[in-house]
Amino acid sequence: MALLQISEPGQSTKPHERRLAVGIDLGTTNSLVAALRSGVAETLPDENGHHLLPSVVQYRGITELLVGEQAKRLATTDPMNTIISVKRLMGRGLADIQHLGTQLPYEFTQTDTAMMRIRTAAGDKSPIEVSADILRVLRQRAEATLGGELSGVVITVPAYFDEAQRQATKDAGKLAGLNVMRLLNEPTAAAVAYGLDKATEGVIAVYDLGGGTFDISILRLNKGVFEVLATGGDTALGGDDFDRLIAEWIMQQAGIPRDTGHAQLRQLLQTACAAKEALSQQVSADVSITTDSGATWQGMLTREQMHALVDPLIQKTLTTCRRTLRDAQIDTTAVQAVVMVGGSTRMLRVRERIGEFFGTSPMVDIDPDKVVALGAAIQADILVGNKPDDEMLLLDVIPLSLGLETMGGLAEKIIPRNTTIPVARAQEFTTFKDGQTAMTIHVVQGERELVSDCRSLARFSLQGIPPMVAGAARIRVSFQVDADGLLSVTAREQTTGVESHVQVKPSYGLTDIEIEQMLRDSMNHAQADVAARTLREEQVDADRVIEAVLAAVAVDGELLGADERQRIDLAVAKLQQLRQGNDPRAIKTAIAQLDRATQSFAERRMDRSVKQALSGHSLNEFINPK
Amino acid sequence: MTNGNSRNYFDLFGMPVAFKLDAESLAQRYRELQRVTHPDRFASGSDRERRLAVEQAALVNEAYQTLRSPMRRGRYLLELNGMTFQDETQTTADPEFLFEQMEWRETLAEIRAQADPLAVVEALLKTINARRVELERELADSLQEQQWPASVAIVNKLQFITKINQEAAAIEGDLLDAQ
Numbered sequence: 001m002a003l004l005q006i007s008e009p010g011q012s013t014k015p016h017e018r019r020l021a022v023g024i025d026l027g028t029t030n031s032l033v034a035a036l037r038s039g040v041a042e043t044l045p046d047e048n049g050h051h052l053l054p055s056v057v058q059y060r061g062i063t064e065l066l067v068g069e070q071a072k073r074l075a076t077t078d079p080m081n082t083i084i085s086v087k088r089l090m091g092r093g094l095a096d097i098q099h100l101g102t103q104l105p106y107e108f109t110q111t112d113t114a115m116m117r118i119r120t121a122a123g124d125k126s127p128i129e130v131s132a133d134i135l136r137v138l139r140q141r142a143e144a145t146l147g148g149e150l151s152g153v154v155i156t157v158p159a160y161f162d163e164a165q166r167q168a169t170k171d172a173g174k175l176a177g178l179n180v181m182r183l184l185n186e187p188t189a190a191a192v193a194y195g196l197d198k199a200t201e202g203v204i205a206v207y208d209l210g211g212g213t214f215d216i217s218i219l220r221l222n223k224g225v226f227e228v229l230a231t232g233g234d235t236a237l238g239g240d241d242f243d244r245l246i247a248e249w250i251m252q253q254a255g256i257p258r259d260t261g262h263a264q265l266r267q268l269l270q271t272a273c274a275a276k277e278a279l280s281q282q283v284s285a286d287v288s289i290t291t292d293s294g295a296t297w298q299g300m301l302t303r304e305q306m307h308a309l310v311d312p313l314i315q316k317t318l319t320t321c322r323r324t325l326r327d328a329q330i331d332t333t334a335v336q337a338v339v340m341v342g343g344s345t346r347m348l349r350v351r352e353r354i355g356e357f358f359g360t361s362p363m364v365d366i367d368p369d370k371v372v373a374l375g376a377a378i379q380a381d382i383l384v385g386n387k388p389d390d391e392m393l394l395l396d397v398i399p400l401s402l403g404l405e406t407m408g409g410l411a412e413k414i415i416p417r418n419t420t421i422p423v424a425r426a427q428e429f430t431t432f433k434d435g436q437t438a439m440t441i442h443v444v445q446g447e448r449e450l451v452s453d454c455r456s457l458a459r460f461s462l463q464g465i466p467p468m469v470a471g472a473a474r475i476r477v478s479f480q481v482d483a484d485g486l487l488s489v490t491a492r493e494q495t496t497g498v499e500s501h502v503q504v505k506p507s508y509g510l511t512d513i514e515i516e517q518m519l520r521d522s523m524n525h526a527q528a529d530v531a532a533r534t535l536r537e538e539q540v541d542a543d544r545v546i547e548a549v550l551a552a553v554a555v556d557g558e559l560l561g562a563d564e565r566q567r568i569d570l571a572v573a574k575l576q577q578l579r580q581g582n583d584p585r586a587i588k589t590a591i592a593q594l595d596r597a598t599q600s601f602a603e604r605r606m607d608r609s610v611k612q613a614l615s616g617h618s619l620n621e622f623i624n625p626k
Numbered sequence: 627m628t629n630g631n632s633r634n635y636f637d638l639f640g641m642p643v644a645f646k647l648d649a650e651s652l653a654q655r656y657r658e659l660q661r662v663t664h665p666d667r668f669a670s671g672s673d674r675e676r677r678l679a680v681e682q683a684a685l686v687n688e689a690y691q692t693l694r695s696p697m698r699r700g701r702y703l704l705e706l707n708g709m710t711f712q713d714e715t716q717t718t719a720d721p722e723f724l725f726e727q728m729e730w731r732e733t734l735a736e737i738r739a740q741a742d743p744l745a746v747v748e749a750l751l752k753t754i755n756a757r758r759v760e761l762e763r764e765l766a767d768s769l770q771e772q773q774w775p776a777s778v779a780i781v782n783k784l785q786f787i788t789k790i791n792q793e794a795a796a797i798e799g800d801l802l803d804a805q
Binding site: 152181182222223225227319322323326382383384385391393394395419420421422423424425447480481482483544545547548549552594595598599602603605606609610612 | 638653657659660661662663664665666667669670671672673674675678679680681682683684685687688690691795796798799802803
């Protein structure tokens with residue numbers, strides 16, 4: 001048995017303390033938080049024993065708000081101040097919302113940053129802030145249940161979320177005071193939860209139909225590696241749309257006019273949803289609704305009638321499945337298992353049709369509402385460092401092509417969809433006019449030829465190009481997508497080295513300054529609290545860095561020369577000392593110094609790992625020589 | 627290559643510099659390399675390590691994508707041997723292939739007017755695919771014999787095939803969506 005290590009009194013780093021990490025499924029309809037407890041992933045209930053937190057926020061006043069079940073129950077009483085399905089608005093502009101085709105009862109305002117906001121009793125709220133309000137409740141629940149501060153979280157997103165939607169989700173996490181270690185694609189999370197890598201070697205499909213989004217992912221599993229081959233989906237198709245179609249049918253039958261009030265609409269949607277759920281158990285469902293005029297309409301919806309209503313939507317998901325299989329260069333016979341995810345896969349009809357399509361009965365053993373959060377919790381536990389020897393590795397892809405606007409409003413693809421991330425690609429462009437000294441770089445995402453049909457992600461400009469004849473300058477534009485699917489772009493004029501860089505902050509996102517400001521506002525407290533929080537954040541960061549460096553030195557110390565070792569030891573000692581103090585800026589500087597001191601060491605370590613992997617040996621042989 | 631740790635993609639994967647390669651061991655090496663470079667391995671590491679991991683994992687991905695695709699692998703091999711490619715402008719001098727190109731283009735242009743456009747596009751995709759397999763075989767032989775300019779010509783054809791395949795697949799996708 002290995003000996004337990006005891007750290008020196010007063011030292012901050014406790015390498016063997018289990019760190020708290022959770023997975024969060026920030027869903028359209030419901031959200032969940034899950035953690036690994038005694039080695040098993042479990043969703044965490046609230047004090048009333050409810051695991052699902054309805055993704056509903058009701059703003060009742062400047063500081064008063066309800067989140068979850070209560071807000072949902074009161075939704076019909078105050079639809080304008082009750083935000084439901086906010087996930088559908090994430091990373092979207094006003095124009096997108098109008099295209100969603102759903103009638104939303106809110107009043108929108110658009111600010112100069114193109115960030116759309118909803119007018120509420122608590123002021124104008126961006127979808128990011130609304131999401132952060134949901135995340136805060138989950139964070140409190142997790143910290144109360146697990147008994148401590150969270151070191152890190154994994155938040156899941158639909159695989160088909162674009163860059164703007166991902167960035168918005170990550171910002172919401174930041175705003176809720178969370179350290180978002182990773183944005184994980186929901187289908188991948190589900191595959192992890194099923195632990196299929198242990199039982200299967202081969203190709204699986206994950207069909208994820210939630211309240212407002214649909215995803216299909218095709219994955220290849222091999223000894224703990226989950227390699228996404230292709231992903232497809234629709235970020236505006238889900239169970240809500242089924243409800244809407246059924247509600248429209250009820251309106252027709254009951255003679256309710258299309259321009260009926262918001263409260264009536266909400267009631268209709270709830271009735272429709274109940275009928276839909278009932279029809280997975282029974283062949284017909286009674287429907288009754290009280291109209292605005294006070295009259296009651298009663299009717300019956302049969303399974304066949306419902307199938308006629310929803311089949312076109314299910315067919316739409318199957319078409320997407322077919323395209324995604326084609327992208328993966330796989331046909332249905334090669335798919336060994338189909339995993340069902342999302343509340344809408346409870347519908348018997350959905351299961352039937354998917355089973356037919358793939359020729360295999362879908363896997364439904366894990367609660368489709370919880371499976372994503374469970375997978376995220378497993379990943380979070382590994383990322384936070386609680387399982388250093390775990391073999392699991394998730395290789396995901398970008399769902400939509402990334403490109404640039406070129407002459408004539410055409411989109412030039414730089415990174416095609418379904419490219420494994422992280423990825424870096426570069427392409428050279430040139431000037432259009434003689435003497436041109438600036439160039440606008442317009443970053444877009446989507447599959448279409450015309451920029452106007454793609455999603456605009458960001459615009460920035462490269463200034464200071466030396467005047468040359470048209471076509472002489474060589475501008476190299478580099479795209480880098482990290483493991484969260486987030487993009488940064490650099491443009492560089494090759495002859496002069498003039499450079500411009502953007503961390504893509506999408507047209508519909510919040511700026512860093514806005515987020516900072518909101519973080520301050522959200523605390524609603526004196527300056528002292530803000531300072532205390534900043535200090536705490538730097539201390540946590542310092543602990544993380546110190547621990548990482550000490551661990552690296554312990555494993556690969558022989559890569560260090562005496563001088564370098566001494567410099568690193570000094571930088572560590574200095575940071576350890578400052579970390580005990582209360583100057584966040586000094587800590588930050590010391591972190592940066594330690595980072596610089598370890599630069600070359602980090603590079604050599606990585607090189608060595610790569611070489612060891614190359615020689616065909618498993619890394620473990622090197623780390624634990626027998 | 628930006629890093630001193632490997633001279634080319636083949637080296638990075640510990641494979642001989644050759645067109646013929648074993649897809650299974652390529653995939654195996656890829657997973658091994660991702661295991662040591664992927665950013666998830668450094669989630670609680672220092673910022674420096676995390677940035678480095680993103681760069682390295684991206685390099686491994688790029689190398690894998692290049693070596694995995696016969697067309698890209700062939701092109702890469704030719705570039706290693708000093709051959710250059712001028713994208714877009716290069717056309718083939720092979721009249722038979724030119725004729726094929728024109729035929730395929732016409733089929734695509736007129737597809738919407740067909741009685742069963744989906745069947746037509748699927749047939750076209752099949753034809754294109756068969757031609758691709760054939761060309762890949764030719765490329766393997768030509769590279770084996772170190773016929774560099776001839777190999778460049780084949781890669782150019784394959785690049786055209788890839789492009790028209792994408793267009794046809796996009797049309798097929800639209801037709802499927804419209805169903």
